[in-house]
Amino acid sequence: MDWVNAIVQGTLLGGLYALFAAGLSLIFGVMRLVNIAHGDLIVLGAYLGLTVVMATGLHPLLALVFVVPTMAAIGYVLQRGILNKTLGDDILPPLLVTFGLSVILQNLFLEGYTADPQKMNAGVLETASVSVGGLSLGVLPLLTFAIAVAVIAGLQFIFYRTPLGRSFRAVSDNQEIAQLMGLNKRHIFGLAMALALAVTAIAGILLGIRTSFDPTAGGARLIYGFEAVIIGGLGNLWGTLIGGVILGVAQTVGAKIDPGWQLLAGHIAFLVVLAIRPNGLFPRVSG
Amino acid sequence: MPEPILSLNRLEAHYGDFQALYGVDLEMHEGEVLAIIGANGAGKTTLLRSVSGLMSNAAAQVVYCGTPIGALRADEIAALGIALVPEGRQLFPSLSVEENLLIGGRLNREGPWSLSAVFELFPVLKERRAYPSTALSGGQQQMVAIGRALMSNPDLILFDEISLGLAPVIIKSIYDALPGIVGDGMSAVIVEQDISKALSVSDRVYCLMEGRVSLEGPSANISREAISRAYFGVA
Amino acid sequence: MSNQTHSISRTSQAARVAGVLGALVLMVLIAAPWWAGRADMRLMGELFLYLALASLWNLMAGYAGLVSVGQQAYVGFGGYMLFALTIFGGLHPLYAIAGAGVLGALIAIPVATLIFRLRGAYFAIGTWVIAEVFRLSFAQISALGGGSGSSLPVGIVRSLASSRSGRESLAYWMALGAAVTAITVVYLLLRSRRGLALTAIRDNELAAGSLGIDIWRTKFVVYVVASGLTAMLGALIFLQKLRISPDAAFSVNDWTAFVIFIVVIGGIGTIEGPIIGTLIFFALRETLADLGTTYLIVLGIVAIVVMLKAPKGVWGFIVERYDMQLFPLRYRVKLNDQAKR
Numbered sequence: 001m002d003w004v005n006a007i008v009q010g011t012l013l014g015g016l017y018a019l020f021a022a023g024l025s026l027i028f029g030v031m032r033l034v035n036i037a038h039g040d041l042i043v044l045g046a047y048l049g050l051t052v053v054m055a056t057g058l059h060p061l062l063a064l065v066f067v068v069p070t071m072a073a074i075g076y077v078l079q080r081g082i083l084n085k086t087l088g089d090d091i092l093p094p095l096l097v098t099f100g101l102s103v104i105l106q107n108l109f110l111e112g113y114t115a116d117p118q119k120m121n122a123g124v125l126e127t128a129s130v131s132v133g134g135l136s137l138g139v140l141p142l143l144t145f146a147i148a149v150a151v152i153a154g155l156q157f158i159f160y161r162t163p164l165g166r167s168f169r170a171v172s173d174n175q176e177i178a179q180l181m182g183l184n185k186r187h188i189f190g191l192a193m194a195l196a197l198a199v200t201a202i203a204g205i206l207l208g209i210r211t212s213f214d215p216t217a218g219g220a221r222l223i224y225g226f227e228a229v230i231i232g233g234l235g236n237l238w239g240t241l242i243g244g245v246i247l248g249v250a251q252t253v254g255a256k257i258d259p260g261w262q263l264l265a266g267h268i269a270f271l272v273v274l275a276i277r278p279n280g281l282f283p284r285v286s287g
Numbered sequence: 288m289p290e291p292i293l294s295l296n297r298l299e300a301h302y303g304d305f306q307a308l309y310g311v312d313l314e315m316h317e318g319e320v321l322a323i324i325g326a327n328g329a330g331k332t333t334l335l336r337s338v339s340g341l342m343s344n345a346a347a348q349v350v351y352c353g354t355p356i357g358a359l360r361a362d363e364i365a366a367l368g369i370a371l372v373p374e375g376r377q378l379f380p381s382l383s384v385e386e387n388l389l390i391g392g393r394l395n396r397e398g399p400w401s402l403s404a405v406f407e408l409f410p411v412l413k414e415r416r417a418y419p420s421t422a423l424s425g426g427q428q429q430m431v432a433i434g435r436a437l438m439s440n441p442d443l444i445l446f447d448e449i450s451l452g453l454a455p456v457i458i459k460s461i462y463d464a465l466p467g468i469v470g471d472g473m474s475a476v477i478v479e480q481d482i483s484k485a486l487s488v489s490d491r492v493y494c495l496m497e498g499r500v501s502l503e504g505p506s507a508n509i510s511r512e513a514i515s516r517a518y519f520g521v522a
Numbered sequence: 523m524s525n526q527t528h529s530i531s532r533t534s535q536a537a538r539v540a541g542v543l544g545a546l547v548l549m550v551l552i553a554a555p556w557w558a559g560r561a562d563m564r565l566m567g568e569l570f571l572y573l574a575l576a577s578l579w580n581l582m583a584g585y586a587g588l589v590s591v592g593q594q595a596y597v598g599f600g601g602y603m604l605f606a607l608t609i610f611g612g613l614h615p616l617y618a619i620a621g622a623g624v625l626g627a628l629i630a631i632p633v634a635t636l637i638f639r640l641r642g643a644y645f646a647i648g649t650w651v652i653a654e655v656f657r658l659s660f661a662q663i664s665a666l667g668g669g670s671g672s673s674l675p676v677g678i679v680r681s682l683a684s685s686r687s688g689r690e691s692l693a694y695w696m697a698l699g700a701a702v703t704a705i706t707v708v709y710l711l712l713r714s715r716r717g718l719a720l721t722a723i724r725d726n727e728l729a730a731g732s733l734g735i736d737i738w739r740t741k742f743v744v745y746v747v748a749s750g751l752t753a754m755l756g757a758l759i760f761l762q763k764l765r766i767s768p769d770a771a772f773s774v775n776d777w778t779a780f781v782i783f784i785v786v787i788g789g790i791g792t793i794e795g796p797i798i799g800t801l802i803f804f805a806l807r808e809t810l811a812d813l814g815t816t817y818l819i820v821l822g823i824v825a826i827v828v829m830l831k832a833p834k835g836v837w838g839f840i841v842e843r844y845d846m847q848l849f850p851l852r853y854r855v856k857l858n859d860q861a862k863r
Contacts, residue, residue: 034643036591085830091642095589096786096829103779104822107815163393166382170390173379176341179361180371182394182439219774223654226647230640264658267651271636274648278639 002256005135010252012137014245015145016210019203020225021232021240022152023196029235030168030192031087036098039222040105041197045071045204046120046213047113053120060120060209068201075197079190087189102218109215117212126209144206148244151199152237158195159237168192220263227270233280242281246273290353292317292443292474293338298348298357300333307333309498315491317442318472322489322506324482326518329495331478332374335445338476339371340364351443366394370441374448376432378420384431385416391435398440399471405434408464426457433461433468443474450481462488482514496520537849551698555691563690567697567762569804574697574704574755575777576784576796578748581708583782584791585720586744587727589642592649594778595633595656596626596749598771600756602660605766608678610665615682619696619757626753630746638738638745650774657772671767679764693762700758704751709793709849711747716740724791783825789835793849798836 024038035041045067052063082101086093128139159165170178171188179185207213207221224247232243247266254265273281291314300308308330315321323331336342338349340361349357356364370391378387388405406413409430415423420431429449436444450458458481465488469475479485486492486506494502494517502509502517554563575597582588603622607613613621637648661669683689711717719740722730730737756777760766770776780803788799806824810817832839 034647036646082826082830091587092583092589092790093829093833095591095643095646096782097826099591099779099782100822100825100829102822103775103825104819107818107822110815111819163389166386166390167393169381170379173381174377176361177373177377177379178390179341180339180365180373181390181435182362182365183390184360184362219650220654223647223651226644227651230644260658260662264655264662267655267658270651271655274639275636 003253006252006256007249008135008137009141010249011245012141012145012248013252014228014241014248015141015148016203016206016244017224017228017247018148018241018244019144019151019199019206020221021228021244022148022155022237023200023203024222024225025229025235025237025240026155026196026199027192028229030172031189032172033083033087033094034098035083036095036222037102037105037218038098038200038225039218039220040102040109041071041200041218042204042207042221042225043109043213043215043218044074044105045197045201046208046217047109047118047204048201049205049208050113050118050120060122060205061125063120064202064205067205068198071197071201071204072194075193075195075200076190078197079193080186083193084186084189106215106218113215115214117214118208119212120205120208122209140210144210147202147206148241151202152241155195155199156237164191224266227266230280231270231273233283235284236280236282239280239282239284246281289316291315291350292319292352293476294350295334295338296348296350298334298337298344300330300337300342300344302333307498308337311495311498311500313493313500315474315476317474319491320469320475320477320489322485322492323476323478323495324480324485324492324514324518325495325501328497330498331495332447333498334495335371335447335476335478338364339369339445341371365439368396368440368442369445370436370439370443371445372432372436372447372449374451376425376428378428378431378435380419380421382420383416384412384418384420384423387420387431388412388434388438392438392440394439396440400437400440402438405437408437408467409434426453426461429453429457429461433464437468441473443476444468446475446477446479448478448480450479450484458484482518494518540849548702552695554694554698555687560687560690563694565804565808567694569800570697570701571755571759572780572784572803573701573796573800575752575781576788576800577701577704577708577793578752578755579778579781580785580790580792580796581711582744582748584785584795585712585717585724586741587723588741588745589646590649591646591774591778591782592651592653593749593752593781594772594774594776595649595653596630596752597756597759597777598653598660598768599629599656600626600753600758601760601763601766601771602666603753604757604760605666605672605674609675615678615761619754619761622757623750623754626756627746627750630749633749634742634745638742653772653774657768660771661768667767669768671765671770674761674764674766682761693758696758697762700755704755705793705797707747707751711744712793716743720744783821785835786825787828787835789837789839789841791834792837792841795835795837802836 020042024035027033027035048067048070049060049063052058052066053060082097083094086097122140125140129136130139159168167183167188170181171183171185175185228240228243228247230243231246232239232241246269250269251262251266255262293315295311295313297310297312298308299306299310311334323334325331333342337344337357340356340359340363344357346355346358349355351367351369354367356367379390382390385402388402392402411427412430412434415427420428423431433449449461462484477485477489486509489506492504492506492509493500494514496517501520502513554566558566579590579593582590600622603625604615604618607618607621608615611618633652637645637652640648660666666672679689683692712720719730723737723740727737760771784799784803785796787802788797789795806821810820828835
């Protein structure tokens, strides 16, 4: 039963990792940009949530009402102000600029919030649990997983069923021809980054409720998200969810064997997938 | 004489150190169909890229309805009513046939063209509307590319080598459809390797040679010798 | 009739002057223990180690297109190997440094075969995962102090040189030697046939592949050589620090962020770039370090601005302005005017 419990808890944890990954995956899909600062932006979401909670006394989940639009706005401005200038055939500029951004963000957090770990208090939600078939499942992890599924379903809907998603796919396919359709790619990229950071805001708030975070917490979150994307297969959002689940299960099962093995087991699962299926478990066939 | 819909004034274009166009002058009026012919590398595609904004030029070198547009971006020019059917079709592979057409119509310009009008012109596309665009034959893909450009209800449409790589019977059916497209007063520029095709559908013809206009005149009464001289630069 | 003939050469006036000047500067630097104070020597030693790290990172990112944000894996690995080989293997520290390099190169082989499956930017994050795996693994080894780390026993430190000033001089010379070695290796590698292939890859990977250059193999060699040398540097770094812990050994800030900053500012894809970048970085650090986090924010902003506005860095700017090259790599065609003869 302990093992079943570990697997179930890991699956639920995978939902959070899928949320870390969704924004990364979206951005790569639309503009082939790999954002090294993605983890730090997740942490930015958490800090913004903390600020709203402290200023207003709102429940952290309600803080989403402020944090999601704020992060989306930051995303649009960041893309149009800086990141659009780095896009091109050379992979160095986007990598190094987002790396620089990561350094800046971490030190801004330090300046603004000190190095002390912080956490958001979600009250009873943190301890509430339901009993399912002899397993005690936390309401928060269940909620996180449900949100992850909803977010991915929502992104999937936007991508494949709306004019905006059509524009995303057209620009991703062929930037030059997309411009002939009247699409301003700079604007489309801005919208994609706004959407990605809106998702990132949700991920950040859920992270900040679940565990404590500090200014340097971003790196690990970038890595988890990245691993979920690669395990699931590039460009496949549902695959990313499964990738997140595999990563989460590997971690909880690893922790069950030896607490020191929790993180290592996740990375090893990633490396094994990379060795056996370098294109991930569910790569998209087209494109 | 009314204002020309498009005029090129000493248009020059460069790819890095390579100069593709050397001061091309061109003028066309509303409702006119212009053919541009010339050997490979003469600068035909470059000319269309300059007009559609895929290449940036000095603003005054390209004037559309009295507005200098040479320095505008492609999306801004598209919004003004110029559409390009690019060489090699260049459909969006991750969009279905219908989505390819819809994205062509996203500018929402007023006019006769709509999804149903395109389906009426090319009925085979209606049957395959849900197919991925990559699953169509070359001729059908060309129909989608033309339909996609029409969906924006342009005032000026540019065709780049629409017969390239297609079987003769397909080319014929596409060219048979052309009068239905440009008949309503839409202006068109047709870049074409097949000279007789180009002459048969156009009002006037420009011949380019090594980035310069080597011949210009009405398509109906231009002599074969004049064309081959302008085309190859030999008497 | 043309009165001109061509001659092709690699050297130039500037390169010859730089060669002579460089030799002079090197001699002065070697003599530093007789003219520099203890603090200055420490600073210069650290500068040389960063110069070496930066030159190797530049070789990977600027020439082979291998943008890594995980070279701290090898710095930390080398550091830990120094401790393991001296404490458990009983090796003299100098042999342990060499051993760390060999082991670093060996472990880079399976790592490369794995992460070379990731393309472009994803390769970068993959290298970071590897560094994390190294960090977490060493934190599990209790014999090396686990998560809290361990110190180098006094006996091993003393075996280097009996007096404190002797040890300090030796450490300084080793750092200087490391920098000279790293730059020389990069220079020789780039002048070799393989270097020509690298330059071709940098300029156009697709075209290089169609010319029959084995891109994978070339990159692989660069990765393994750079990683082995980085591991040696790691051993040197922690021989000076005398204490190691997983967080310090595998720090992404110390061993990658600063190194990237140096190379970007100085000029990526040039040998001269890291030298200039290191000087600028240390100048900034010595003047602004008191500002703490603000200093790091400034570093980040400077790096972004340089990347966007002058992607070839300070040295690229100088080259464009004066067409100068201190390390003769390119062949140039000279026109000899015969009419004057």
